[in-house]
Amino acid sequence: xxxxxxxxxxxxxxxxxxxxxxxxxxxxxxxxxxxxxxxxxxxxxxxxxxxxxxxxxxxxxxxxxxxxxxxxxxxxxxxxxxxxxxxxxxxxxxxxxxxxxxxxxxxxxxxxxxxxxxxxxxxxxxxxxxxxxxxxxxxxxxxxxxxxxxxxxxxxxxxxxxxxxxxxxxxxxxxxxxxxxxxxxxxxxxxxxxxxxxxxxxxxxxxxxxxxxxxxxxxxxxxxxxxxxxxxxxxxxxxxxxxxxxxxxxxxx
Ligand SMILES: [Zn+2]
Numbered sequence: 614x615x616x617x618x619x620x621x622x623x624x625x626x627x628x629x630x631x632x633x634x635x636x637x638x639x640x641x642x643x644x645x646x647x648x649x650x651x652x653x654x655x656x657x658x659x660x661x662x663x664x665x666x667x668x669x670x671x672x673x674x675x676x677x678x679x680x681x682x683x684x685x686x687x688x689x690x691x692x693x694x695x696x697x698x699x700x701x702x703x704x705x706x707x708x709x710x711x712x713x714x715x716x717x718x719x720x721x722x723x724x725x726x727x728x729x730x731x732x733x734x735x736x737x738x739x740x741x742x743x744x745x746x747x748x749x750x751x752x753x754x755x756x757x758x759x760x761x762x763x764x765x766x767x768x769x770x771x772x773x774x775x776x777x778x779x780x781x782x783x784x785x786x787x788x789x790x791x792x793x794x795x796x797x798x799x800x801x802x803x804x805x806x807x808x809x810x811x812x813x814x815x816x817x818x819x820x821x822x823x824x825x826x827x828x829x830x831x832x833x834x835x836x837x838x839x840x841x842x843x844x845x846x847x848x849x850x851x852x853x854x855x856x857x858x859x860x861x862x863x864x865x866x
Contacts, residue, residue, distance in 0.1 A: 616660070619653045623661035626651070628766055631670055631681060631773075632742055633735035638683035638774050642671065668763050670770065682770055686819075689771035693815040696764045700745065700811060701804040703761060704791060706752040709798035715751055716796050722747060723788045730785075741783035742769060748791075768814075776818040783814060 630636040647658040662679045665671035672682045684692070711719075726740045742765050749761035787810040794803035 616657060619651070619657050620661040620664060623647060623651050623653065623658060624664050627661070627665055628670065629739070632739050632766060632769050634738060634769070634773050635735065636681050638681050638770055640681045642679040642681065644677060644679070669767050682767075684767065684771045684774055686775065689768075689775055690815075690819070692764055692767055692771060693811060696761075696768060697808050697811045699757065699761050699764065700748070700807050702757060703749050703752055704795055704803040704807045705800045706754065706757070707748065707795050708800040708803055711751065711795060716792065719744075719747065719751075719792050723785060723792065726783075726785050726788065738769065738772075741788075742766070744783065744788055772814075772818050783810070787813065 627636065627642070636642075642662060644655045644658040644662065647653075647661070648655045651658070659677070662671055662673065666673045666679070670682055672680045674680065722740070722744055726737065726744065729736050729740055745765050746758075746762050749758040752758065787806070791803060791806050791810060794806050
C-alpha cells in the first residue's frame with residue numbers, strides 16, 4: 614500500500630464521519646491523532662487533510678491546525694443552487710439509459726432508506742446522500758460524479774450547521790418519484806422533480822436558519838425599531854406634536 618492509498622483511506626473515513634455527523638463543523642483534526650489512529654505518519658495525515666481541504670470539507674489554519682469546515686449561510690445557499698443544477702444534469706443524462714438492473718438497484722437502495730427509518734439518524738443521512746451519489750455514478754461521467762459527490766458531502770456540513778435537529782433530510786417518496794420519472798424516460802419531469810426535491814431539502818434545512826450576521830445595522834434594525842417610541846418620546850417630542858396633526862389631515866380630507 615503506497616503513500617496515496619494510505620491518505621485515501623483517511624480521507625474516506627473522515628468523509629464518512631462527516632456525512633454521518635459524527636464529526637461536526639469546527640471539530641479539530643490534529644495530524645498526530647489522525648496518524649496514531651490510522652497508523653500512518655504525520656506526513657500522510659497532512660496529505661489527507663490537504664486533499665479534504667481541496668474538497669471544502671476541512672479548513673486549514675496557520676500552525677498546521679485543521680478543522681472540519683463550517684460553511685457560511687451564503688455558501689450553503691450557493692451550494693444548494695449549484696447542487697440542484699448538477700443533479701438536474703444527472704437525471705437528464707440517465708433518462709432512458711438505465712438498465713433494468715440499475716433501476717432495481719436504485720429501488721433497493723430506497724427500500725433500504727425506508728427500512729432505516731426510525732433507526733439511527735446517522736445511517737439515514739448517509740443512505741440519503743448515497744442515493745444522490747449513486748445516481749451520479751450511474752451516468753458514467755467521472756467529472757459530473759466527482760462534482761456531485763463533493764457538493765453532496767459539503768451539503769451534509771451545511772445541514773449540520775444550519776439544519777434543525779432531527780429534521781428529515783431527503784424524503785423517501787421524493788426519491789421514489791425521481792426514479793419513476795427516470796425509468797419512464799421523462800427527462801423534463803425527472804429534472805423538475807429532482808430540482809423540487811433539492812429545493813425541499815434546502816427549505817427544510819434553512820427554514821429556521823439565521824440570516825447573515827455580517828451586517829450589524831441589519832441585525833440591530835428590529836431592536837432599534839422596537840425602542841423607537843421610547844426614543845421618540847424623549848428626542849422628538851416637539852416635532853411629533855407638530856407633525857401629528859399634519860399627518861392626520863389627509864385622512865379626514
Ligand atoms: Zn435526496
